[in-house]
Amino acid sequence: MTEIIDGNEIADRIKTELEVCVETLSDHGVTPGLATVLMSDDSASETYVNMKQRACEEIGIEGRHHELDPETSSDTLEGRIEALNENPNVHGILVQMPVPDHVDEQTILERIDPMKDVDGFHPENVGKLVTGDPQLKPCTPHGIQRLLAATGVETAGKDAVIVGRSNIVGKPMMNLLVQKNNLGNATVTTCHSRTNNLTEKMRNADIVIAAAGVPELIDGSMLSEDTVVIDVGVNRVDADDDKGYELVGDVEFESAVEQASAITPVPGGVGPMTIAMLLYNTVKAASLQENVDIDLP
């Protein structure tokens, strides 16, 4: 029987454990603070930022949301980040991506104090991840590692195929899975739009991680039995009913579920783990900045 991996349940377990960490910090007079910055009218971005703020509230993190007009200059945005870097009540800063075209994403990421970079996107944190000494790990790939561990999927010695080479998922996922530790030790192949024989590579994989951002790119005919399928896609496509849109993954669930040994659904798979690991990073950042020892889950 194919196991449908319940990301909501695993994320809730981690959140419950993080709540205890927040209480310990509170005993030391520290309330972890997360600042989110949104500079877009995009309704998906708004939804995601709201979800992050609500999750903070649930476990006692102080969330502060900053909304900037999409026309705001890069200088103004950078000034806002600078103020957050200097604010001692703010332990984590997240600038929601994408930013408008007139703002250079990399410039913005480099302005965030690496100690407050709860996305793990700053070059200093990327470098530490690659050398095997990560400080704040990117939320989605870290969440996927936790998801695999919680499901009892061993990564050591396994062939993992990642489809997608983005800086936020594909590349950090590759670096985490190849590392010499109990959540790594996999043999990793990173595929992308110029990969030849993608199907052949996926058919030989023990674990497939779909992070291309292409709706239903992968179907059951491209997978072998016994493959664990992790679907990172959160694509909004037009729906027939009056809801306006439907959320679909990078994997065609109906056919893939017939082949896979385990699979994450969309929604309810990787998404909730991303948010749980954002809370994890915020709690960790607070503990490092305030010199309070806590037992992170």
Ligand SMILES: Nc1nc(=O)c2c([nH]1)NC[C@@H]1CN(c3ccc(C(=O)N[C@@H](CCC(=O)O)C(=O)O)cc3)C=[N+]21
């Ligand atoms: N600086 C930055 N950091 C991010 O982490 C970041 C970002 N920018 N920009 C956009 C993406 C997207 N993202 C999601 C997180 C959770 C869900 C999630 O929980 N989704 C629900 C469904 C939500 C729905 O119904 O739309 C689920 O999969 O169950 C989705 C998407 C974080 N992102």
